[in-house]
Amino acid sequence: MGKLKAFGLFWYDFVIGDDPLVAVLIIAALAGTAGLSTHTTASWWLLPVIVTLALAATLARAVGKKKGG
């Protein structure tokens, strides 16, 4: 069980990293793009916008931690 947990934690850390907010925003952005694509062909802009916001959010959290720490 301990090894299984360690294996799971390794892959979580490998893919998600230390800020799960980014993964949540990316999944939401992909779902939003898929939803928007069913209504309009001009849905390409959504993902770059959310990626920019996700980057800003994760940087703000990292800088906040540094400042607080």
Place this chain on the structure above:
Amino acid sequence: MSGARERRTASGERRAQGSAQLPKTPTSRSYIKRVGTTFLLLSVFLACAVEAVEALTIVLAVGLTRGWRSALQGVAAGLLLLAAVVAVLGPALTVLPLKTLRLVVGGLLLTFGLQWLRKAILRASGYKDLRDEAAAYQRGVAAAQEAAADKKPLVDDWYAFTLSFKGVVLEGLEVAFIALTFGANQHDIPLAALAAVAAVLTVCAAGVAIKAPLARVPENTLKFAVAVMLTGFGTFWGAEGAGADWPGGDAFLPAVLAYVLLVAVGAVWVLKRRRAAWAS
């Protein structure tokens, strides 16, 4: 779709396009494919080179301190495991429908790329220490000198074996992931694998030649470039996989990469100013 027609993208996918877009000529399709291939080679080569530099630092610290036999056994075992991962995952990825592949891989590359990009921006703006191969090597040497030797069947020095093995597997897994996802999306896993092997061989040859960590490689700059590429490709493929059509199709990829670069450089500028404001 009324008035729509199908066109083939650089990667061979047939896709419906609105009638407002002009069909690509053979020359422009060939140009777009060349651009895609160039970005594929460059991204995989740079990503593999920076990871290989880090793995080399670990292996050199172990090998030069505790002897090469067990260290090289660890390297060989790590490479075998990575080859098995590539052999299993490579064919599995190629049987996925292209749209599903791009959605999954785009999402993974984005989460992966944004992690790299956050660290690269924090390093470039002074919020995180720059990666220093010489210092990492010295820490590795100090740890290797203190650890006791433990003999196992076939392995004289278990510490040297496991440290080299872990270094190669952990750094190599990122390399394998990047090469596989880029290669599968461009329908050219062999080309991606070739770029990965070329990068690893180049770094190893340099390491063997100077018998020291490659401290003069501009590793932090390379990581910044790779992070931009991972995020750019992730955005491009993720949106396509989710059903979006980029203006101009595959020709829009350089614009997406340029946008990510602009955002990243802008973030560095803003964070540097904030840091300077706090310091004063």
